[in-house]
């Protein structure tokens with residue numbers, strides 16, 4: 001089995017995986033990081049979004065072997081070591097950007113890339129950016145409000 | 157997904173050699189089409205040969221009167237490239253509206269062309285701009301590259317390394333996206349340049365194709381009004397739950413007018 005090593009939430013990790021192992025399977029089933037959710041497993045919903053080298057990807061549509069040598073960040077890696085939420089996480093709580101919470105890890109990861117890349121993002125850019133993340137509960141308005149508030153802080 | 161062997165060659169020659177040794181193998185680009193197809197069991201390659209380690213497939217540059225984009229360039233990189241925005245803004249705009257940010261961060265130009273989905277965006281740009289697809293062994297003109305639904309001129313072990321786009325005088329793309337997937341229900345790319353006026357239609361038919369009636373009308377006069385009353389035949393267009401052939405034919409004309417208007 002191929003052996004891979006990656007930097008996961010700031011820590012070095014090595015693992016032996018089958019070639020067909022998806023990145024999300026490595027994270028959830030092998031490494032116990034169940035914050036990353038699987039909503040559809042068909043590349044549609046974005047619940048499985050994580051960052052690879054700072055960019056959002058659907059971890060159900062990337063092979064774990066392709067993460068070899070890369071930096072991966074999951075929802076577990078956003079808050080500070082003392083538990084202080086990241087600006088995007090804090091804004092989701094403040095602005096009621098979640099109801100059941102199923103889509104939230106993916107939404108937060110996706111929004112975090114946007115806020116880092118484009119701190120001045122307005123409503124339209126936020127809605128376009130979140131195209132790949134589906135939510136069945138909130139109707140999106142409070143998610144957009146939360147991301148807008150985080151974007152104004154200028155920090156992801 | 158059935159298991160498979162995995163290789164990540166460090167150069168192009170090694171990738172092609174690996175593919176020649178694995179007749180049931182496949183190249184892996186960004187995986188945004190291939191992995192979904194494999195999950196559905198519609199493909200079960202014995203071996204995946206990842207192209208992500210090949211420096212030969214990277215880079216965007218202008219060479220003389222052509223914009224050259226490496227086949228491994230992601231949709232997000234094309235959309236954000238200052239060079240592409242300056243040389244062919246319509247192409248950066250097209251790339252920025254493929255799928256969603258996560259898909260654009262992984263999916264590549266070469267993968268989109270090799271997959272040749274009948275509703276994909278890039279094939280319309282390549283065909284309308286009269287681009288040349290460069291592979292590890294030859295150069296293929298756009299008119300010869302697309303050969304029908306999911307069918308291209310590529311040999312099974314052939315790698316697309318780059319695409320050379322001649323710089324147009326004017327070009328624009330108008331897409332009516334499927335609201336869920338963002339794939340084109342109908343997309344029309346219009347270009348005017350050294351090769352005259354070329355109009356490529358995606359989403360509407362079983363494969364990307366040029367539209368003779370629209371090209372003829374625009375060659376006479378390159379303005380949206382020139383398309384008033386031009387009939388796009390519905391014969392041969394897709395008829396599916398997303399839209400009838402007549403609806404698609406109507407949309408082709410509407411998207412063509414919008415694209416020409418966007419050319420300014």
Ligand SMILES: Cc1cc2nc3c(=O)[nH]c(=O)nc-3n(C[C@H](O)[C@H](O)[C@H](O)COP(=O)(O)OP(=O)(O)OC[C@H]3O[C@@H](n4cnc5c(N)ncnc54)[C@H](O)[C@@H]3O)c2cc1C
Pocket residue numbers: 043044182183184185186187188189190191192207227228253254255256259262263264265266267268269270271273275276277278314315316317337338339340
């Ligand atoms: C949710 C979603 C929405 C999407 N929306 C759109 C959309 O709106 N418009 C659109 O156009 N597309 C859309 N796509 C498809 C997307 O653009 C894919 O990225 C693209 O079709 C395939 O590129 P890839 O690099 O991921 O290739 P892969 O999936 O890795 O490979 C696809 C095929 O190409 C072959 N291949 C890959 N690279 C090369 C190469 N350099 N040379 C030769 N063969 C190669 C592979 O062997 C395979 O057969 C969407 C996909 C998803 C999942």
Ligand code: FES
Pocket residue numbers: 037038039040041042043044045046047048049058059060061
């Ligand atoms: S679980 Fe990956 S996109 Fe839905």
Ligand code: FES
Pocket residue numbers: 097098099100101102103104134135136137138
């Ligand atoms: S909060 Fe329930 S799916 Fe978004």
